[in-house]
Amino acid sequence: MERRTLVRAAAALLATGLAGGAAAQEVTLRLVSAFAENGIYVQRLQPWIQKFNAEGKGLLQINFIGGPRAIPTFEVGNAVKTGVVDLAMSTGAFYTNVMPEADFLKLTQVPIAEQRRNGAWEAINQVWNEKGNMQYLGRMVENQPFxxxxxxxxxxxxxxxxxxxxxxxxxxxxxALNANVITTAPGEVYTALERGVVDGYGWPIGGIFDLNWQEKTKYRIDPGFYDAEVSLVMNLPAYRKLTPQQRDFLQKQVLALEGENTFWTKYAADEAARQEKAGIQAIRFDAASSKAFVDKAYQVAWASAEKQSPDVAKRFKPLFAPK
Known part of the structure; x- marks a missing residue:
């Protein structure tokens, strides 16, 4: 009887250990957004998170913490760097306080699929690993000119x-265009426009309706320039703690998200039409002035990048340029 009891106890302990081991295999990643939760970027991400969690049961899960009310926009990058959160959806412009090179991503003129093929993605990660304590997972927004x-x-x-x-x-x-510039978080722009603190703002073609800025906007200057970059970045130690199986699953899901980037071309056209309908008039220059305008945008930005981080700019520039 005593032997039978010991066997049962050992079996129970073994089962408990196995169950604990299985549970320990599943990792939950905390994700925060640098953008408002009612905006298009979070709306596009939510179905992906649901799919991720459905397919990642027992392996990898994402807990979406929220937007700027959880962590202020310009503190998100540092939260990822220090491991306060594991993942963030942000744009490089919002975490230049962590690494100035993050702003260089706006200068990509080839799609993320090509960046993965031509070595740009690896080059980005070398810098992000070294200077930001981050892994650059992938880009979920393209074809969104500013x-x-x-x-x-x-x-x-x-x-x-x-x-x-x-x-x-x-x-x-x-x-360089002689503007008086003022830095504010996106959530403060509406009031700044309303009170005349600013006469305008820079923003991508999409998203102004999410913030109701169309109510205080009269003109949009064409053509657009640069490409709004919104990406997923991960705390590097958290990334390295994942098992090979978890990393493979994460990469598969990120590639699936990037595969939906064709959405943004139509979205840009739809948003331009929507702005026109809302009364926002397009200001267009002649062909020569338009070309000079865009050329100047890139010349100024690359000159700044080369001054700020010459080695990184030199490495990125040929990889970001169209062939």
Whole structure:
């Protein structure tokens, strides 16, 4: 009887150990968004998280913590770097306080699929690993040019006398156009426009309706420039703790998310039409001025990048350029 009891006890302990081992295999990653939860980027990410969790049961899960109300926009990068959270959906412009090179991602002129083929993705990760304590997982937004939105008409690429809200994305370019620049978080722009603190702002083609900025916007300057980059980044130690199986699953899911990036081309066209319908007029320059405008945007940005981090800029520039 005593022997039988010991066998049963040993079996119970073994079962408990096996169950504990199985449970320990599943890892939950904490994810935060640098963008508002009601915005298009989070809306696009939510179905992906649901699919991720459904297919990753027993292996890998994501716990979406929230947007800027959880962690302020410009603190998200440091939260990833220090491991306060495991994952973030953000844009490089929002974590230049962690690593200035993050802003260089706006200068990519080839899609993420090509970046993975031509070595750009690996080059980015070498820098992100070393300087940001991050793993650059993948890019979920492409084909979203930035524009200048203003409440006063301009007849040429010159912003003299205008107060323009910026992020690091376009600080140097707008200053080169003689603007007076003001940095604010996205959540403060509506009030700044309403009170006349700013005369306009830089923003991608999409997303202004999510923030109701169309109510305070009269003009959009065309053409667009750069490419809005929204990506998933991960704390490097957390990434390295994953098993090979978990990493493979994570990469598979990120590649699936990138595979949906064709959405953004149509979205850009739809948003331009929506802006027109809302009364936002497009300001267009002649062909020569338009080309000079875009050329200047890239010349100023690369010059700034080369001054800030010459080795990284030299490495990135040929990989980011179209062939």
């Amino acid at each position: 524009h200048i939105y203003v409440n006063k008409p301009v007849s040429k690429p010159d912003l003299t006398g205008l107060k323009i809200r910026i992020t690091p994305v376009y600080r140097d370019f707008f200053q």
